[in-house]
Amino acid sequence: MQVEWEKKFWLGDDEIERLGYEFMYNGRPTPKRVDEEVIDFWDASWAAQLDFMEKYDPSLSDKSLEIMWAVTAAYHNQYPTHPDGCYITCAEGPPVKEPRSAAQRAAEEFARHWAKVKGPEWTNADGAKYAYYVWTKQKDRALKMVTKFKEKWIAAYKDVISAAATFWSVPDWVLAGIAYQEVGGSPPLDRAAFVARLSSGQIEKARLTSFGPLSIQYRLALDLLGYKSVNETLAWEIIDLVENPAGNLFLAAKYLSNLHAKEGGAWTDVEVRRVATAYNGSGSDAQRYGSRFMNSVPIVKHLMYGSTVSV
Structure with a gap:
């Protein structure tokens, strides 16, 4: 598997820390948070981090990659309030069961961040x-x-x-x-x-x-x-x-x-x-x-x- 082969050359935790967490394990730049409703990459679960690294495409713009991280995090139910999995509106207290599916969370997050793009409408x-x-x-x-x-x-x-x-x-x-x-x-x-x-x-x-x-x-x-x-x-x-x-x-x-x-x-x-x-x-x-x-x-x-x- 390509990803497994590439992992042989990934950065270690000590190197990640030395570089100020500016780069992910695969050596690519760490995505920035689009807004406060998106969890920091290093606070998210390993599953979310790995999924994003596997999806990473250097041909995309920095903004597109930031949005992709937001969408990936939402898919894995990773939000700033509770990194271990919770819908963002749960505020303080223990995580609650997320009523939406992973695909819906991701789709809504994708739509939220791309809402500024307004193309022509067929009326x-x-x-x-x-x-x-x-x-x-x-x-x-x-x-x-x-x-x-x-x-x-x-x-x-x-x-x-x-x-x-x-x-x-x-x-x-x-x-x-x-x-x-x-x-x-x-x-x-x-x-x-x-x-x-x-x-x-x-x-x-x-x-x-x-x-x-x-x-x-x-x-x-x-x-x-x-x-x-x-x-x-x-x-x-x-x-x-x-x-x-x-x-x-x-x-x-x-x-x-x-x-x-x-x-x-x-x-x-x-x-x-x-x-x-x-x-x-x-x-x-x-x-x-x-x-x-x-x-x-x-x-x-x-x-x-x-x-x-x-x-």
């Missing part, structure tokens, strides 16, 4: 205009409109995409490629559809309602967060999370990671197509989705790594 008016172009057979205008939005969206959330993908060990251009397929298009009537289906007693259909920029089904969100069923309060918290662009990207990256884990190995073109197809579902529509995804890869890589974006 109901945009969706209606796009639908009108399609309905009136003005396909060129429809394509130009939605393509321009996709490019601007990925440009705005590029750092968020990279951070979410890195946390779940997914190539960032793969996550960006899914975003390129998903954002824009139909009007975002997700919440209204969810309420209407619940009100009419269509519980299972309501669970299939998709939310957020990358169209994550409510049922899938529950699974990704580690829940089988939740109460009403938590249900709306989850919907809020999935509708948040950063939270949505974080869960989409986790789903891609889960899909990849079924086969494992390298992210070859064959594997990327399989994962992208599975993200959409199964059958001929999903196969076409996979083909569109692969055809868009050069565009997506240019948006992620190139210097210009069409306007």
